Amino acid sequence: MNWAETARSAFESLRERRARSGLTVLGLLIGIAAVILTVGLGEGAQARVSSAISSLGPNLLTITPGSTTTGLVRGGLGTAGDLTLADAQALSSRSDAPDIAHVAPVIQTGATLTSGSSNWSAPVMGTTPVFTTVRNRQVVVGTNLTAAELASQAHVAVLGSEVSQELFGFASPVGQVMDIDGVPFNVVGELNTAGASGASNEDNLVLIPISTALDLFSKPGPYAGSLSEIFVSATSSSTIGAAYEEANDLLLQLHSITIPSAADFTITPASTLLSTAATVSKALTTLLAGIAAIALLVGGIGVMNIMLVSVTERVKEIGLRKALGATPGLVLRQFLLEAAMLGVLGGVLGVLLGLVGAVVLPLLISQQIDVSLVAVVGSVVVAAGIGLVFGVYPAYRAARLSPIDALRSE
């Protein structure tokens, strides 16, 4: 009996037991697809979080007013929680802060945008042209804000892609006119699409010159002219620490604060966000992989069960085949092929289902699924291994019985 004849015999034997073979394949298939999809979901979330955070700008430091450490005891003389253009200017100093590359001060206010009959509300950020550099954004249509516009307090605006779409549809917004809280602005450019990062939507914003924003939207009072935040980029990823120190020292000095823990500002490096997020999403992936492993185990136990029962049921057949002249090797070969056929079928269908799911599911649940090769290979190996071991080992034991002992078993 050669391999082809054994394969034919194995195939027929599987076909005769259609329901059982089908259930075995189903068990393998679901286990494998579950692993591929859950691990893919975890990896997808991880990838999305880190790409969103790194799109903030890899060397970014965000300076916000107010202290995180001591909410009540703020050091200071009336200017508590206040960041000013003067602060931003000082940070831009090449000599005082050599490791700081760019500084983008921001005054942010929510505003109503109108163009023709379209209305939309979005955060309007008064800032400088380097904003795009610091925040790792690109102007994809039209031009960025310019120094000249800054100097002349021009009424010009660069739109996030969502704002552009809401107001102007799919047409280019460049050259259009819109009102910000009733004040007309010329649209000069549109930013690239960045997606959401954490809570804030990076595509729903409007950039205008900070001088214009101070002029139009700054509320009178003790905080007039104060900044919402200052974005600072370090010269390289290796100088983030130094840039942090320089910014911290300069601001403490400018704000006349002697005790560092009483600082009235907070500096947050993007890298800490990144590493926190990475830890969280790694934990998520591990959790999902654990769930997937349990799914595989449950599927595997189902497969084991079916295999064990079906081999035990066929000990008599093994005895008869031996009585007619089958060697133990030939008996094993047939069971090996049967298990392998189920394994291959279950594996291929499981991987297919996993891949199709990885394409279709994101459309339904708006979650990214990154298929991981390790998960694909690992789950197929584990599932097929379970099938092989539990399909072949009992057959091996039966093939070692004398034909009569095997024939007598019930």
Place this chain on the structure above:
Amino acid sequence: MSSIGHPRHQSGLALEEMPGPMLELREVTKTYGMGEVEVHALRGINLVVREGEYVAIMGQSGSGKSTLMHILGCLDVPSTGTYLLEGRDVSVLNEIELAEVRNRRIGFVFQQFHLLPRLSAWRNVELPLLYAGRRPRSARRERAMAALGAVGLADRVEHRPTELSGGQQQRVAIARALASNPAIVLADEPTGNLASDQADEILAIFEAMHNQGRTVVLITHEPDVGERAKRLVRIKDGLVVSDGPVRP
């Protein structure tokens, strides 16, 4: 395994009268159940069957006939004693050699038929040919058809065992034993489950095999079946109690 090739008698009277021993049992015992209750199924059997003989084994139920037959068919091994098949001690054969003996030298008909229920009649008969490595498939089919024709089942080749009567199933089992053209045919109560007219047909097949020169050993508990053989061995409680030619 071809020390003795052809199942037919050699020509020449001297050989015809005294052919060599085909099967030889020396003080063979078989004990079942190695616990507190031991069953001594065989208690020292000495038996020589020569080439071309037609032997009937008789005895009461439980006397050890099937046990003896399984040992003769290399399906089980003696607890003690020696079994020589065609002059060779089978206890030295490994699994592969044993498989070859079962496949090529011996055709075995079981008391309970033991057909694979999911295979058609001819596919059941094909099995020993498959393990013999006979190729191509069409040759196996042809051979299986011939064997089924010889037992009068040419019109039932595609039927499954469940679609056949007891006598027809028994004949499929006999065709399977014949398929690989073995020198030795061992049958455990081949007529046990059959009505007497069916039994006659089956016995005619065994007589034909004997006439072809094969060594035939069959078990029966029906005296008229035993009397159609050439030699009668009686067994009681695991021992041979009488052994001699059948008087016509």
